[in-house]
Amino acid sequence: MLLCSVGLYAQECPYSLSGKVIDLHDNSALAGAQIFIEETSDVTLSDEQGGYRFVNLCPGNYTLLVNHPDCNGIQISIKLKENLEKDLTLEHHYQELNEVIVRGEQGIAPKSVGIQVLDQEQLSERSHETLGDALSRLSGVSRLQTGATISKPIIRGMHSSRVTIINSGVRLEDQEWGTEHAPNIALSQAQSVSLIKNSAALQYSGDAVGGVIIVSPERIAVKDSLYGHLNLMGQSNGRGGYTGAQLIRSSAAGWYTQVNVSKRKLGDLQAPNYLLSNTGVDGYSLGTRLGLNRFKFGFELGFSRLANNLGILSASHLGSAQDQFAAINSSTPLIVNPFSYDINRPKQNVTHDVFSLKGFIKTKTLGRVDLQYDFQHNHRLEFDVRRGNFADKPALDLDLKTQSLNLVLAPDINFIDEFKAGINFKFQDNVSNPETGVKRLIPDYSRWDIGVFLVGEREFSPNLILDFGLRGDFSRINAFKYYNTSLWDQRAYGLIFPEFFVSSLGTQVLTNPKFDYLNFSWSTGVRWQIKADQSLLFNASLGSRNPNVSELFSEGLHHSAARIEVGELSLKPERSLNFSVTHELKNEWLDLSLSPFYKRINSFILMEPTGVQQTIRGNFQVWDYRQTNAAITGIDLDARWRLTDEITFNQQFSLVKGYERDSKRPLINIPAAQMNHELNYQLTPKNNLTVGIQSRFTWEQNEYPDNNFLVYIPELDSQELLDISTPPEAYHLLDVNLKMTLSLLPKTISYLRFSIDNFMNVNYRDYLNSQRFYADDLGRNLRISLNTKF
């Protein structure tokens, strides 16, 4: 009414807005939901059938705020041209896995800085991919690769030990310090993947200075149902494919069970001009869980296994720096064999098992109490090209067992909303099998961790919400390490750490390093809803990361890098102060997010060459660890345009710069700037037949440290420069796809998708792919996939 009386010209206001308010999980009506139109201040409540109605509305744009005592509120923009029927869905405060994801009808409405999500629809298109590949679709995330089949996420320039991955509530412990160790996650079992950069991250760890990735399984509603999905994918590059299936049975009494299986197989991959010999993959995953959800209490038992056999490019296996010189200066890989599915040496063989037992009770005084016990077993074998009796033995055999016990309380506190407090215990044991006959890359060790945290929010007004978190972590590590006597003496460890010395065995010394760490972390964020469609999110946090076992204890030749890596016992924890601001705009036709960030890291641990060592094999560069004060800064931009009902256009841009603060020397392996565009056009609404084209442009990284060195080449009888620093040129890739929705069988829905990745068969190399020294990246790949939900 108000709008009409101040209108610039007389308008008729006869229109009505009505519909139902529905619970997202079981489609039941929600009575007593309050619906408020901002522009007119009209309010109404939904009735017993969930129905609501506004009358005498003028045409125009309106913002609806919908609230219900048991649910999280949502905000919706609508355009009213005539009488409109609009149903509104709310989600019950569905707390599972100590995490809340808020969904508005238009997608995700994060409460504080950047909870970016890959939702179920996006994941089902990507369940054949690795976690690193799937996450690289989000702005600010790139990949650290060892060939195309091994990748791990880099979040704003940080990866490996600086990123924490939580899978179904269990923190992934799988030798993540290794740049060639991909995270052991089967996306086939995931319903959503979230990237958390706000205070909620402190529930999981204090050392995730890069970020926390949360992989969540399917949320199962409390009702009788039997459903699942079957995914099939075949691809031309590698002549292989993937298949995955999931089945869920639930009952109205609260029982549920889920079973997952998946299998992936690829032969040698293909670059535009040659085959990448020995890059095949053979892996499978299994998972099952059984639980009871009675709202007031519940429990869940889960087990999963992921096993992978991964070939490493034959041409990347080197004996010495001379070999690396020959490889880098050759325009094609030095070893190219005919296509094969065989996975020969060098290769990785990893098995990861997780067992978890969770339970929760809703109590009056302590709110919801969650208790979780989990056990993880990671067994990693790496096979090298060896001689004699050792030809078939692995060169690396690491057995890592981790147990953790987590308790989280969520009491109702007067002045703090969403308050949670908790304690995490962890015990970890690593054994390096001596049967390999190769000196242990990582020593035997055991480790205790205790973490205590509290997180919460305070709503000052609907437009101003503050979130905060505090955490303390104590960590104790106890290792038995054999050092080369020559190195122990060279570093004067006998003088600096005399208490670690146990005994001398001639060429080796036995030592028992023990370290205790006590760290504190905090985080705070503010969300300011400036206008209905604009918000500003600000987050500041301090994280601490202890040096990992590779940074402390490495000692030896890293074959595929043709260099000797040596850890440093005196490393101290990193302290990282992070700031980020996100400006978000969400209206009917555009979702825009602009997010600059700045990280100030003291005692940043980096590895760099410090000299050249002569050995019987020839020269090797020696890489040591050093701590410095660093800064990483950059900006991420995301725009999603809904140009018409048929056309959507997405853009992404990310830029990261990393330097040592004092010397301004660039940090190594900082991702180059990247810009992606995606245009989708719906040809016909029938079957939702949509054609899409994607453009990915990666700039050349022009800021990098110079780690080049001279190596003696006997044939040339001279010292030649080995260039391992210069990043490759910029490159541009185009992907095209066609997808449609079908119903092949009654009561099922299928998504059929044809895609051609690297449509132009462009020849390129990526700075962050360690294979770039030896071979080009993937050529054209034709893929067909069918995802069926039943």
Added chain:
Amino acid sequence: MYFNQILNFKTLKVCFTLFMLAPFVLSCGSDDDAPPPVINEEEVITTVILTLTSNNGQEIVMTSQDLDGDGPNEPEITVSGNLSVATTYSGSVRLLNETVTPAENITDEVSAEGTEHQFFYTMGGGLNLTASYQDVDNNGNPIGILFDLTSTSASSGTLTCTLRHEPLKPNDGTLSGAGGDTDVSVSFPVIVE
């Protein structure tokens, strides 16, 4: 219904207490373990010995010894004497692992896997020597454990002995043409007088 009777709060409280104790029970045995056994690498090559014998009984031995493997100590290189001009020497190479006692002879393994190995002898710095192979593997390609070195005029320079693992065989006799992994690359200072 039977399950409902069991699943009340009391039972759950008991269960939770048990769960809290579980990891302590499970991990109790893992502390205070004896240290793990030492690993003495059997594949490491610490010593390369080239023995050259001329037909008039002159013997020259060249040794490169690096007892700490990839460790910081550099290889120790010794050359027992100078070569004579216009002489052919029959040579042999021996690879040892001297971290164990008695020292292990790696040359035997190389010989047993002859088709997957090849030694290369490269001259540098103007050294006037030519090498030729005097042995073959099961496919008739050279291995290089036995070789001849023929000197021409007085000169000095370096003789580099390289062992390649899984090179391309047959190959053109050059290091770049053969490829493979370098297992040994030692350079000796040599004088021909």
